[in-house]
Amino acid sequence: MVPIDAVFALGIALFVLGLFGVLFRKNLVVMLMSLELVLNGLNVILAGLGFHLRSPRGSIFAIFVILMAVAEAAVGFALILSYFRQKKTYDIDKLNELKG
Amino acid sequence: MTFAIFLLFALMAVFSAVMVITRTNAMHSVLYLAFTVLSVAGVFFTLQAEYLGAVQILVYGGGIVVLYIFVIIIVNLDEVVAERRKLVPKIFIFAWPSLLALQVGTVVFLNRPAARPGPEGGLEFRALAEMLFTSYALPFEIAAVLLLAVLIGAVFVARRRLSRGPD
Structure with a gap:
């Protein structure tokens, strides 16, 4: 029997680590990986709540989150590839053409 | 017993998540990401969400991680981007996630939902599938x-x- 507090703690820890990675790293691919960490933390909390409340809704919502993560990864990689063909770099600091 | 297994998988997940965001080589990061994903799948199994764990292994471990590896192979990886910043952005980067964790943690732990009494046997696939394809x-x-x-x-x-x- 897993207490819900431990599930919340794990989910929040993964979420915050992912958020920290998105803010801290300057490599576009690693930033996308950190976004996957954020979504994984969210999924842990959803699955834990579904277990805690004895409802299949937790798993169903988490499945939709996974679907959205797949969509995000595919489009993000398409954008990264297209960007890399033009600029030949990963660095997000070079991504400032729209800066006023 | 279940809780011990949960703790093991949780510690593995948090450790490899830290490694994902601290490695400078992106290929190391993606391998640690695969480790995190599989550990989270183990957490799902201990939470009796077996379908979710299977989907996590198949879609994340089999699909997304392989996609990451292919993209890292396609684009050049030798270049290491310097992580230098000024003081104010650095403070912001550390403070914002910590404050967010404190705030969300406080709200969640003070308003903990009461467990619904039910059978200990876990959720059935049948209930999940019926709800997914009706509601x-x-x-x-x-x-x-x-x-x-x-x-x-x-x-x-x-x-x-062209x-x-x-x-």
Whole structure:
């Protein structure tokens, strides 16, 4: 029997680590990986709540989150590839053409 | 016993998540990401969400991680981006996630939902499938359309543009 507090703690820890990675790293691919960490933390909390409340809704919502993560990864990689063909770099600091 | 296994998988997940965001080599990061994903799948199994764990292994471990590896192979990885910043952005980067964790943690732990009494045996696939295809049928179809749009859009965005126009 897993207490819900431990599930919340794990989910929040993964979420915050992912958020920290998105803010801290300057490599576009690693930033996308950190976004996957954020979504994984969210999924842990959803699955834990579904277990805690004895409802299949937790798993169903988490499945939709996974679907959205797949969509995000595919489009993000398409954008990264297209960007890399033009600029030949990963660095997000070079991504400032729209800066006023 | 279940809780001990949960703790083991949770510690593995948090450790490899830290390694994902601290490695400078992106290939190391993606391997640690695979480790995190499989540990989270183990957490799902201890939470009796077996279907979710299977989907996590198949879709994340088999799909997304392989996609990451291919993209890292396609684009050049030798270049290491310097992580230098000024003081104020550095403080912001450390403070914002910590404050967010404190705030969300306080709200969540003070308003903990009461457990619903029920059978200990876990959720059945039957209940999950019935709810997914009746109450959530419309979101399911919308997700299918979203995936189709992503398929077409990703191919369109990532295609190699011809240098000269079509004849």
